[in-house]
Amino acid sequence: MIETALADGTSIPVLMLHGWTGRSAHNDARTGAFSSLIDLTANKVGTASVGRSLIGQMQDAGGTSVYTFDYHDASSRWVTDAAIGPKLADAISCLSAEYGHPVVVMAHSMGGLAIRQALYLLEKSKPNTQASDYVSNVVTFGTPNTGSWVASVVEAGTTASGVVKYLPGTTGAAINAVRSVLVLCGTLTTSSMENTGACGILPVALASASSQAGKALRIGSSEIKGLPAWPDGVVVDALAGSIDLEIARTRWFGLTTKSEGNVNTGDFIVGTGSATDRATHSRAIECFYTLDPAAAAQDNIAAADWLRLKALNDTRDYVITSLGDSACFHGNLMRSIELSNEALGVLVDVVDAANADADIPVELRGDWCPQSAGSSGDNCFSFAEMRAEYPDSTVDFYESDSRIPGVKGIHVCLQLDLGVTCATASSMYLDYLPAGVPWNCEMWAAEAGWPGCDPSFTSAHDESKPRLRINLNHQQGESYGDTEPMYRR
Numbered sequence: 334m335i336e337t338a339l340a341d342g343t344s345i346p347v348l349m350l351h352g353w354t355g356r357s358a359h360n361d362a363r364t365g366a367f368s369s370l371i372d373l374t375a376n377k378v379g380t381a382s383v384g385r386s387l388i389g390q391m392q393d394a395g396g397t398s399v400y401t402f403d404y405h406d407a408s409s410r411w412v413t414d415a416a417i418g419p420k421l422a423d424a425i426s427c428l429s430a431e432y433g434h435p436v437v438v439m440a441h442s443m444g445g446l447a448i449r450q451a452l453y454l455l456e457k458s459k460p461n462t463q464a465s466d467y468v469s470n471v472v473t474f475g476t477p478n479t480g481s482w483v484a485s486v487v488e489a490g491t492t493a494s495g496v497v498k499y500l501p502g503t504t505g506a507a508i509n510a511v512r513s514v515l516v517l518c519g520t521l522t523t524s525s526m527e528n529t530g531a532c533g534i535l536p537v538a539l540a541s542a543s544s545q546a547g548k549a550l551r552i553g554s555s556e557i558k559g560l561p562a563w564p565d566g567v568v569v570d571a572l573a574g575s576i577d578l579e580i581a582r583t584r585w586f587g588l589t590t591k592s593e594g595n596v597n598t599g600d601f602i603v604g605t606g607s608a609t610d611r612a613t614h615s616r617a618i619e620c621f622y623t624l625d626p627a628a629a630a631q632d633n634i635a636a637a638d639w640l641r642l643k644a645l646n647d648t649r650d651y652v653i654t655s656l657g658d659s660a661c662f663h664g665n666l667m668r669s670i671e672l673s674n675e676a677l678g679v680l681v682d683v684v685d686a687a688n689a690d691a692d693i694p695v696e697l698r699g700d701w702c703p704q705s706a707g708s709s710g711d712n713c714f715s716f717a718e719m720r721a722e723y724p725d726s727t728v729d730f731y732e733s734d735s736r737i738p739g740v741k742g743i744h745v746c747l748q749l750d751l752g753v754t755c756a757t758a759s760s761m762y763l764d765y766l767p768a769g770v771p772w773n774c775e776m777w778a779a780e781a782g783w784p785g786c787d788p789s790f791t792s793a794h795d796e797s798k799p800r801l802r803i804n805l806n807h808q809q810g811e812s813y814g815d816t817e818p819m820y821r822r
Contacts, residue, residue: 340688341692343433346397347398348402348425349365351402351441353409353442353547353550354409355442357402358403358405370383370384371386373660373669374669375618375671383670390673390677391677397680397684398432402421404416408443409523410545412446412546412560419451421450422458429466433695435467436468440474441473441475441667443546445478446478448471449560452564463821464566465564465821468567470683471568471570472570472675472679473572475599480551480607481551481552482603519547519548522540570612571612571615572608573599573609574600574660574661575600576620576661576662577595578596579592579621579622579625581625592625600661602664616675618671632648692727696767696799700715701819701822702819703820704793704817714801719745719761726748730742730743736777737777738770743765744760744761745763746759766794766800769797770796774789781813784811785813787812788815791815794818798821799820801819801820801821
């Protein structure tokens with residue numbers, strides 16, 4: 334683990350989380366999901382040779398401490414299993430407490446579903462907190478939010494009709510024997526991915542097809558439908574592959590082919606729509622393939638330098654020989670320079686915001702919005718944006734307000750008047766109310782000598798959450814002018 338510091342000496346914890354049957358461990362063999370070098374691109378005109386892995390990218394961002402969460406042995410179990418969701422929740426809680434910053438999570442495939450479960454458990458088990466207190470951002474690579482079509486297809490292959498299709502001529506006892514082996518392998522892999530016995534000779538997706546996770550990942554499964562949604566306040570960037578595949582049918586004794594049109598297969602394991610479902614932001618890279626080797630050869634000739642009848646990025650490659658090294662393929666998404674740069678950009682933005690807030694107490698950082706703002710983000714406030722608008726602004730004090738138990742008063746000087754004093758017009762006065770601290774405008778007004786509140790936002794305060802109030806600089810009228818509370822997003 335390599336650790337670098339922010340301006341205030343702390344660092345942002347980053348957690349790398351693998352998917353179904355995968356690994357996150359970072360070793361010399363580069364067997365982890367995030368350990369392969371970034372060496373692929375969807376742009377056929379260029380090449381990618383970064384010389385480091387996605388983990389290396391995260392470490393090089395500066396101001397970060399990068400960890401991996403490896404649950405390989407339990408990775409054929411569903412994300413609600415005690416070895417996945419609950420343990421992940423504990424790890425996230427520990428990291429956010431240790432570093433004083435919410436965690437940034439990078440998740441591949443089923444790992445994105447595991448973090449959804451973990452965030453739900455954190456909110457459920459820790460009163461007066463929000464998921465965004467523990468995790469600020471999640472970047473997912475090919476997460477099957479609505480299920481994996483390949484898991485559904487593999488499941489179909491374990492049925493009696495599927496066995497007959499893949500092993501022509503098998504009937505009766507032979508079919509039952511094959512299905513029994515796959516069911517047994519599903520039981521073994523669910524128990525442990527490290528000790529699978531003879532099932533280890535099978536392709537991992539087939540050996541685990543009947544495992545607990547293999548069944549749960551099928552499109553429309555009750556387990557997928559039962560997962561909690563992404564919680565409010567956590568920013569989710571969904572990255573995906575989008576493979577456009579031309580279907581071809583052989584004619585004339587195999588001498589010619591006919592195109593049957595194109596179909597989008599996502600990253601060949603997870604559909605693009607599933608991978609980007611309900612995300613805050615999303616990006617998919619596109620790749621084009623064909624089942625017709627002759628068509629692929631014709632495209633390559635047309636795009637040759639000496640002919641240039643077709644743009645190189647418009648050519649179709651033969652899927653059988655090209656998919657394994659495709660930047661759009663499910664297992665290769667973290668090797669894509671386009672998607673790895675997107676992930677790095679998310680982390681750099683988090684680091685930059687933390688550095689901008691270096692002299693701002695941790696509990697005050699982030700975006701604060703009134704409930705009336707809805708999803709539009711209107712009338713929101715952050716110290717980082719304030720600092721961007723007023724580079725010389727300072728937080729002059731942040732201390733308990735003796736008049737209101739539990740409340741901390743804040744004075745911000747946006748700019749000095751003639752470089753000497755901070756006039757009221759150049760000041761901001763705020764109140765921070767931690768979770769559990771009530772606000773009663775009428776009571777406060779009475780104690781301060783005001784006859785009442787107009788308006789009053791007492792009923793808008795949810796005491797189970799931290800709140801921020803921006804006080805009016807000049808009170809006008811006979812009654813005290815209350816302001817709407819803001820909640821961290």
